[in-house]
Amino acid sequence: MAKKNLNAKKKKTAAELRQTAFIRFMIVIAVFVVWFGGVGARLVYLQITQHEPLKEKAVSQRRDVRKSRLPRGTIYDRNGRALAISVSVKTLYADATAIEDIPKASEDIAKALKTKPAELRKVLEEAKELGRKAVPIAKGLDATEVEAIDRALDTPNLRKAGTPKYEGLFWRDSQKRSYPHGPLAAHVIGFSDAEGVGQAGIEQSQNDVLYGAVIRREQERDRLGRVYDEVVTEKAPPGDVVLTIDNSAQYFAETALAQAVRNSGAKAGIAVVIANKTGEVLALANYPTFDPSKLETIGENNLRNSAIQNMYSPGSVFKLITYSAARERNLISPKSHIDLGGGTIEVGSRRFRDSGRYGSVSYSRALAVSSNVGAIRTAMRVGKKDFHQSILNFGFGSATGIELPAETAGVVRPPERWYGDSLASMAIGYEIGVSALQMATAFATIANDGVRIQPHIIKEIRDHDETIVSAAKPAKNRVVSAETARDVREMLREVVVSGTGKKAAPSGYSAAGKTGTAWKFDEKLKRVNSAKYVSSFIGMAPAENPEVTIAVVIDEPRNGGRDGGSVAAPVFKEIADKLLPTLKIEPGNVSLTEDDSGDLIAETVGNGESLEGENEEVVATDASIDEQTEQATHQPEKKKGDKIAAAVPGGKRPEAIPKRPAASAKTKNEASRSN
């Protein structure tokens, strides 16, 4: 019985213990349930109700989004010399809200930057009031400057990733476009603005290739600001542009041109060098020029690329087209003779003169002495339509297509809008607007046996890994036959040997070319001004196998000889003297260049004189620039002596003879007064 009681008691005790344990267990469970329930409820609240703001807060604490631009593509010359290159620079920013003691910080930063602390203090205080977190303090600093500032602002006890070790300061990368050769080829290269967008020259025309895309970096940082994870949106790096420009040739052209412009007191100058067999532009120089690294030096007077953007009346250099057109039609040959008579010819209502009486001379001689009468008579034989067609075939009246912005097409009026004496005027390079590049290309065509190769300035475009993306494939077309080109070259040779271009003869090389001296069209007067000249010489060397064509145009020379033979020809010589050996061109037959002791043959200037006001000295107009609607011109017909009257083909006179605008009757005195 006792044993039974004991067992029952034991059972009871065990049951009580189990119950107690169960209760305790349940209490613990309840505590856990309440705890987890509370936590869960809080989590639900935070995750659902406070999701967005908390997420933003978390991301902003560890993640940093930075945008940076890939370096803009490089522009190279034909020999791989960099003409424009982008380099990384840094900008020092201040997080004004993170700086506690602004007066002290201003002192420290100003000391490091060597600036005035008062100004900096004012900037930082204003920024702190506005809550600005990125205030630029110093821009465009290179590595050396950055290092020096980091040293000066180093705070030893500060726990901070990156430099400078100073509270509230940080660096940001940016870019700077550099032009290591300074003003060399400035008009070709152009320049780009602070945003990395090209504003002129190749920088503008090839902006799509050179433009460095903006890349986005999402960086995750630890509490010290160290980046431990980074996601970069990759974009293709920009390409590089390789030009046909030779930096040596460009330098020779620019220095010679600048010297000539300064010496002659001229307003401006142009020099163009073209490789005849490829159409590559080796040099394209303008003066005055600018330094693309110093944007403040760029102004209206030096920004324009006159070689392609300006047109002018070429004057006698245009006789190349006249004689080429005639030779192509077998109307003349270099050795055949032409009677230049008394050196005067009247066409329509205009009288044209030569600088002397040459009588009967060969066509070579007529070109050598730059006879206006000879050129006019030759053009008359060619005829209006054929002459016009020849002009178009040489590429005048349309842009050459060179890869530079804002190229002019020039002005070539259709024959229907010519005046009675327009053919004569155009034969000697008036009533037509051309660019220096167009004129140089015409000479390069003759130098290249009559095949015109489209001038181009981009050799190739490369990918960032130097893979060639596209290479230049210039258009080629035959303008005149090889025989014509050879004969015309022979005639041009005579100009340098014994004509108006003697000063162009290079040392040790033969050359052929043509001088030109033209009255300049005056925008204010709306006609040519006989007091202002455009003097030029365009030639090729060596004469036997011309490798390069060099065009030199001097705008408004004022001092000394103002004709092309005196002003521009020596520049041609200087460029050729230095360029030809550099290009490893073998000297040719120079025996003909020995004739340099004779007189310099004066070149006739001007577009003839009007016969309407017989008692007054008259300045002729340049109607090529005037956009006027005129009736059809008429074919001049040779009359007795040297007078050629205007007449329609077939002998019928037009109902109304086209007349020049009233401005043409202004006297020279009036013109000079107007100046």
Add this chain to the structure above:
Amino acid sequence: MKKRNSVIKRKTKRSPRGGSWKYLLVTVLCAVLVMAGFFLVAVQHFATVELGIKNSELRSKVEELEAEKRRLLLARETALSPAELARTAKRLGFVERELASPDVPVLAVATKPETGPTMASSEPAVERIVYSKPVADAPRVAERDRKAFDAAKPEQKPRVTVASIEKKSPADVASRSEGRPRRVAESAPKTTLNAAARLK
């Protein structure tokens, strides 16, 4: 029978105690495994962070080196630019080879009084031809032009001759000037001096 039952009882009593140890062991093992897993994950995580930091540093190093390469390229190009080479050569005492043609304005100033209505004069060349009178006939015009041309011809010589001399040497300039008419010789010394000064 009794004995057998007692054996069975003993067995049933022992099995929970042995099972609890096993459970405990398994639980501890699992806990250790889980802890080890967590530890490994943590190690991996921190290693990833460390590698990420190193990666980022190396990436920025590459960028810095590329930027430095560009800076060095720029410095090289600047040093090798034709203008800089010319300046350096000049600083080192090199003299440019004289191939250029004579100085046009100097020559023109020297010959200006004598050249008259030639292209070298400061007056516009077109003014050499006088258009003010009506032209009666072509022969008269031709004769007048011929005279004007003949009159201008000898006066063009000094300009051209001096120009060709200047290319050679100052001594030649001086010797050739001596044989000239007086008014030409007057202008020659100026040019000679200029030419000599330039050649020096």
